[in-house]
Amino acid sequence: MADIEKKGRAANDVAYQLESLGPREKAERIAASFVPPTPEEERKVIRKLDRRLLPLVFILYSLSVLDRSNLGNARLAGLTKSIDLGGNRYSWLGTIFYISYILFQWTQMGWKQFPAHVWCAAVVMIWGFIATIQAATTSWGGLMTCRFFLAIAEAAFGPGVPLYLSYFYPREMVGFRHGVFISGAAMANAYGGALAYGITQIKGSVKPWQILFIIEGIPTCIFAVFAFYLLPDGITSAKFLTERDKQIALHFVARNQRLDVGKQQGLRFKEMLEGFKDPKSWIPGFCYFGCNVSYASLPLFVPTIISEMGTWSAAQSNGLSAPPYLLCFFYIITVCWLSDRFKMRGPFCALSATIGAIGFIIQATATTSGVRYFAIFLSVQIFASVALLLAWTANIHATESKRAGGYVVLATVGQCGPLLGTNVFPDSEKPYFRKGMWISASFCLLVAVLSGVLSLWLIYENKKMAREGVPEVEEFEDTSIARETGVNERHRYIW
Structure with a gap:
C-alpha cells in the first residue's frame, strides 16, 4: 500500500512539473520518471474503464439498433394496415435509411473533432426524438423522411464508438470491448422481438405499431442525458481516474500505437488521409x-x-425472432474474448462467416419449418465478424487520426452492403426466399476468404518487419515519445 501511495504522489509531482514543457521534452520527462505499473495495477485501471464505458456504449448501441430495426416488428404489429406499404415501399424504407447512413458516414469523425460527451449526447438525443415521432406519421412519405434523418444521427454515433474505445484500451484488448459494444445489436434484436410480441397484445385507441415506436424511442432520449454526464472525452480528462491511473492508462494504450496526448480533440488530416x-x-x-x-436485412425480415x-x-413470429439473437449475443462475447486471448482476428472472423454461410445454405435448401428455424441460429452468427472487423481496423492503424480514416473507409464501404441486403428478400420469393439465402451465403463465404487473405498479408508484413529489426513490442520509453512526436509509427500487426 505504501508503494502505491508513493507512486501516486510521484505521478502528481510529475504532472505539475510537466505543464511548462514542450511536447517532446514532456514525453521524454515522462519516460524518465514514470514507474512502470504492475500487472495488477493495469488490471485495476482496465476494470475502472470497463465499469464506466462498456455498460453505457452497450446500452446506447442496443437502443440504436432497436430504433432502426423495429420496422420489421412494426410491420407485423399492424403498420401496413395504417400506411400503404405495398409494392416496393417497405423495401424502400430500409433502403433510404442506408442511403442516408452511407452518405453521412463521415460524421463519425465528430468523435475525434469534438468533446466526446457533447457529441454523443447530441446525436443520441436527435435520433431518439426522430425514432419517437415515427409514431405520428400518417403516410409513406412521412415515414421515409423520418428514416432518412434517423440514419444521419445514427451514422454520427455507432460507427465512431470503436474509434472512441480505442483511445482507452491496449490494442490487444479492444476486441473484447468492441465485442461487448457490438453485442448490443444482438441483444436489441433479441429483446426487440420479445418486446414487440408483448406490445402487440395491447388493445387500446393507440395502435400497437405506434406504441412500439414510442416505447422504444423515449428511453433513447433519457440515456442521452446519462451520456452527457458520464462519458469521458479521453484518458487525461477522465474524472474517475486518479493521476496514477491516467499515467498507467496512457502507458498501456501507448504500447505499439500512438496517442494524441494534449490534443484529444482535433483531427490530424495528413494521418487521416493515410x-x-x-x-x-x-x-x-x-x-x-x-x-x-x-x-443487415435479417432484423427487417x-x-x-x-x-x-x-x-x-405473426405475433408468435415476433417472439420467436428473439432466441437466435440471444445466442448471437453470447457467441460474440465468447469469440471476441478468444480473439484477444490468442491475439488473432482473421481466423475467428473467417470462422464466424463460415458458420453464417452454413445457416443460409440450410435455409436455401430445407423445407421443414424446424430445420429452417434452427438455421437462423447459425445465420445470425455472421454478425460476430463485424465485431472482429472493428477491432482489426483499430489494430492495423497505429495513430488515432489514421484509425479515424480507416474507420470511415470501413463504414462507408461496408454500409453499402445493406443497399443490396435489404432487397434480397422480396415478397415474390415467399415462402422460402431461396434467392436471398443463396446471395447471403455467398457473401458470408466472401468474408471468410478475404479474412484469410488479409491475415496472410499481415503475417508477411510482420516477418518483413522482424527482418528489419522492428520490435514485436515497443515499451513505454519508445511509445511515450512516439505518441507526441510521430516517432516509431511502424508496429507489428495483429492478424
Missing part, C-alpha cells in the same frame, strides 16, 4: 460489405421469414 490511402483499410471494408449484405414458414402466427 488511413484512406492504405490498402489494408479497404479489405476490412469489403469484408464489412459482405457481412452487411448477409446480416427474420420475423417475416419465420411467419412464412406457416407454423406460427
Whole structure:
C-alpha cells in the first residue's frame, strides 16, 4: 500500500512539473520518471474503464439498433394496415435509411473533432426524438423522411464508438470491448422481438405499431442525458481516474500505437488521409460489405421469414425472432474474448462467416419449418465478424487520426452492403426466399476468404518487419515519445 501511495504522489509531482514543457521534452520527462505499473495495477485501471464505458456504449448501441430495426416488428404489429406499404415501399424504407447512413458516414469523425460527451449526447438525443415521432406519421412519405434523418444521427454515433474505445484500451484488448459494444445489436434484436410480441397484445385507441415506436424511442432520449454526464472525452480528462491511473492508462494504450496526448480533440488530416490511402483499410471494408449484405436485412425480415414458414402466427413470429439473437449475443462475447486471448482476428472472423454461410445454405435448401428455424441460429452468427472487423481496423492503424480514416473507409464501404441486403428478400420469393439465402451465403463465404487473405498479408508484413529489426513490442520509453512526436509509427500487426 505504501508503494502505491508513493507512486501516486510521484505521478502528481510529475504532472505539475510537466505543464511548462514542450511536447517532446514532456514525453521524454515522462519516460524518465514514470514507474512502470504492475500487472495488477493495469488490471485495476482496465476494470475502472470497463465499469464506466462498456455498460453505457452497450446500452446506447442496443437502443440504436432497436430504433432502426423495429420496422420489421412494426410491420407485423399492424403498420401496413395504417400506411400503404405495398409494392416496393417497405423495401424502400430500409433502403433510404442506408442511403442516408452511407452518405453521412463521415460524421463519425465528430468523435475525434469534438468533446466526446457533447457529441454523443447530441446525436443520441436527435435520433431518439426522430425514432419517437415515427409514431405520428400518417403516410409513406412521412415515414421515409423520418428514416432518412434517423440514419444521419445514427451514422454520427455507432460507427465512431470503436474509434472512441480505442483511445482507452491496449490494442490487444479492444476486441473484447468492441465485442461487448457490438453485442448490443444482438441483444436489441433479441429483446426487440420479445418486446414487440408483448406490445402487440395491447388493445387500446393507440395502435400497437405506434406504441412500439414510442416505447422504444423515449428511453433513447433519457440515456442521452446519462451520456452527457458520464462519458469521458479521453484518458487525461477522465474524472474517475486518479493521476496514477491516467499515467498507467496512457502507458498501456501507448504500447505499439500512438496517442494524441494534449490534443484529444482535433483531427490530424495528413494521418487521416493515410488511413484512406492504405490498402489494408479497404479489405476490412469489403469484408464489412459482405457481412452487411448477409446480416443487415435479417432484423427487417427474420420475423417475416419465420411467419412464412406457416407454423406460427405473426405475433408468435415476433417472439420467436428473439432466441437466435440471444445466442448471437453470447457467441460474440465468447469469440471476441478468444480473439484477444490468442491475439488473432482473421481466423475467428473467417470462422464466424463460415458458420453464417452454413445457416443460409440450410435455409436455401430445407423445407421443414424446424430445420429452417434452427438455421437462423447459425445465420445470425455472421454478425460476430463485424465485431472482429472493428477491432482489426483499430489494430492495423497505429495513430488515432489514421484509425479515424480507416474507420470511415470501413463504414462507408461496408454500409453499402445493406443497399443490396435489404432487397434480397422480396415478397415474390415467399415462402422460402431461396434467392436471398443463396446471395447471403455467398457473401458470408466472401468474408471468410478475404479474412484469410488479409491475415496472410499481415503475417508477411510482420516477418518483413522482424527482418528489419522492428520490435514485436515497443515499451513505454519508445511509445511515450512516439505518441507526441510521430516517432516509431511502424508496429507489428495483429492478424
